[in-house]
Amino acid sequence: MAEQHPSHERGGSGWQPLARSVFFTTFLGAVIVIGTVLFYIFAGGEDLIARMIPANSSFAGDIDFVILIIAGIVGFWFFASLFAFFVLLYQSRRRPGHKPEYLDKHDHQLHTWISWPHWLVIACDLIIIIVAVKVWHQVKQVAPPADTVIRVVAQQWGWTFRHPGTDNKLDTADDIVTIDRLHVPLDKVVHFELQSRDVMHDFSVPVFRLKQDAVPGRTIKGWFKPVKAGAFDIQCAEMCGIGHGLMPARIFVETPEQHAAFIEDSARNASVPGGQPIY
Amino acid sequence: MASHSVTAHGHSEPHGHHDAHHEEHWFLKYCWSTDHKMIAKQYLLTGLFMALIGGFFAYVFRWQLAFPNQPVPFFGIVTPASYNMMITQHGTIMIFFVAMPVLLAAFGNYLIPLMVGADDMVFPRLNRASYQVFLISSIILIWSFFVPGGGFGGAWTAYPPLSAGSQFNLTPSGSTLWVVAVAVEFVAFLMGGINFIVTAMNARAPGMKFEDVPLAVWMIVIASIMFMMSVGPLIAGSVMLIMDQNFGTHFFDPRTGGDPVLWQHLFWFFGHPEVYVVLLPALGFLAEILPVFSRKKLFGYRTLLYSSIGTACLSFFVWAHHQFISGIDPRMANVFAATTVLISIPIAEIMFVFIATLYRSSIQFTVPMLWALSFVAEFLVGGVTGIFLGASGADIHFHDTYFVLAHFHYTFFPIAIIGSFAGLTYWFPKMFGRHLNEGLGRLHFWITIISFNFIWMPLFFTGIMGDHRRIYSFANFPDLMTPDRILLREISSVATAVMGVAQILFFANFFWSMYKGRKAEDNPYGANTLEWRCPSPPPHGNFAVMPTVYRGPYEYSHPDRESDFWPQDEPPVGQGGLKPEGAH
């Protein structure tokens, strides 16, 4: 189309201000990002996510790392684009004596300033994909050997947790079954078998950065390794009916003594399943 | 070009344009008119009406989230059942009954014939049928709120077995009516889409080559093609779901050999391209508005066009990023993470084109321009936050949290609301022959944009901090009831109410200006495209004289011309060596 415009020549200096402006933008964006990164490193920003929500499992830090890497990269693009955008808005505002120019990208010199960022975007994408896939592989595709195995059964609208009991084996007589309360030992690799009895549910422990759908008819396996003792929320993260917002559970990460006490206590009252108040 | 033999269909209908001045019975005029402009306005008003319902729901459940279990002003107590129903219907309404009818159907109907220089759609009666079917689907959806058990409350994604079994969702009729409404609506848009594509292909004015077609038309056509290619699986899925609900089949029931994850694939195979189905028309509006108000040629017509086609193609290969943790083989996530992140390339290119268009331009900050510029700024936020969700490793944490909601509201709000407002304020003079009030428009713009950011910025952080979506009250989660989280939720909810109230300004402006606004001339903005070459509002049949197109749509501030615009149909004058755009 515009190639058919031999008569039309853009002004000789047309691309240079754009070049300067894009370069300036890129430079400023880089300054912003490097500045932010330095700020966070010196101000303890590497646990930026962990300051908003505790990172209490062995892989929580890795997932936070992915988030922060992406934040750095897209933060650069975001601020660079936004900066260029507002600078251009200011420079190009309508005012007396200001005339718009007739340019388009069929001009190869100008095209460069679109295609270079374009290659940069691809490079950034590759970094993001590699980091994300690496962590995904580590969390979801492989698992360290299990210290203990639990079973999580979701149903409308409650959680049944089957703990292995004293013999550390599931489906034996000394299993401990609880409703809405999961007890796991600290610093041990816990494998879970996730099942659903009716509809889709999702076993989500935000402080562990753990999330997995429960699909009826399947047993889905996963793992986590808690690294901090305490009690944390378990949420259902998949719409499961009118009680979806009302099926909170708690996970109790216990020191060896606490966990032994829990097992002993439960063994004494083995005939009583569940039985804990809802609040 | 062989365009006019096809549009002749338009003339053969009983009350064709030759007796346009004849006073028609209101029933024929409003319920049976095949005029594309009448149909477009009906789509528009229906969409705006549905937006009021969807918006009211948003206000109610946001208020419940900030102030759990208190009676919501103008509503009352929000129970878990009514909360679920409202979030489900909010999603359904805003996507299927607001974004689609307004962006695709209303503007598609209004703009395509005018922009390509045709007197009507190629299939005017199919067009009319499309609106009637859409109206029926809207009525079915609203009806479903009032049947015993209430409206469907299983989220707009309607994952079975919850959506398939009434013993699980407790809305035996509501869930069926919901699926039926959505499926019937798809029928309407299939009819509309055929019309858009054929009209743009066959009814273009003489001389209008592919690259002379305004990008708004291109985008609507690409969106229609995408919609047609993606909707098949979902219609099949909907039929299976209706059968599961009512006839005891078990397509999605794992107890008898079905598979609930099958629905997720069918739904998201449609659901992800659907995002781009509504995105592309909005990008098309920007491609019209930005050059007009910056008096500058669009930077890279082809880049924008090919990037959009690239986005459209790529969007068919990313659907499983909605299902990373849904129990699919975890190895699949790697592939879909890669394709998803790659979509950033064409989208970034599109944003670069828009931003570069502003370079060395002369920007006039009119209301439509403000909306168009805010689209770029807000959509950037939505775009970059999408990367977090596409990266499988990070999605483990973000999946189904408020981060996801904030992300897609930062894409969908620019698309459906900002895009619609941009288009509406821009083409209002053409549609109704009068100008909107500029001051009210600005006030409405600033309140809406500022409150929008106050709604959704805080929710990025509550999402990171572990608020999951679709939870009717966080009061049951001790970890989530910290003061900072509560404050963020409250800011968001109050901003929702503010934004809702601000829309009164818009509706007042809209209806007042429709009758009392300043009269608009034919081409108030000095725009090039053909719709500005016919009277405002265009009569039945649109153009008094069939236009002939000589050049592309974005020739602003051409150095060889006195005037800073160059209408597409202005015959080349001054034979001083300047060749017309389309000539060979």
Added chain:
Amino acid sequence: MIHTTSTTTRRAPFARVLLGAGLLAALVAGCHPDQRMSASSDRQKQLYAYCMQCHQIDGGGSKLAGAPNIGGLDAAYVENQLNKWRDGVRGAHPDDAEGLRMRPMLRTLAGTEDIKVVAAYVASMSTVYAPPSLYGDQEKGGKVYQASCASCHGTEGLGNQAMMAPRLAGRNDWYLVTQLHKFRSGVRGADPRDAQGAMMRPMALGLADEQTIRDVAVYLSQLKPKEM
């Protein structure tokens, strides 16, 4: 009790930034709705709204939801059962599908006071009778009922408040069958804190077979006490 566990999160820096945008925050502060419903009947209706999706507006219940008709049960019994749900005495067994669906609903009632209010409202409604949904011989059922159940639940099925035995006349037959099965298997009533369950379990186990259970259930579902 779980609230006492300390899981402190440091304040997010961003929350402070947003806090700085004080205009809106001030607006928030002004908008705290803090009106408690004064009229108790309004409060009753408000709380019963949480029950309505399953138990219906007239307390007639919904077989689809596994929710029985509850209208006309006496307040003390309803309150007692709701307290059991809240304390995990009832509905906290992994195999109690309906019980587990009821259990979280107690989270919508803020405490003992709310439970009392909603129990009073349930008691104020009248029993909604439903036609039999099972095959059962009412005559045989009546004989079995008068022989083994009537001593606690009353000859007319009106219950006995002192023993916390509920009114059974007019309860849904499918609900009675499910509950009898739950008592028999220990899904309901096996908790050591459940005094009434402990009494009821041997009674349920005393019913001869499935058909006897159905006979009794159908008989009770159609039983209309003389007072009516």
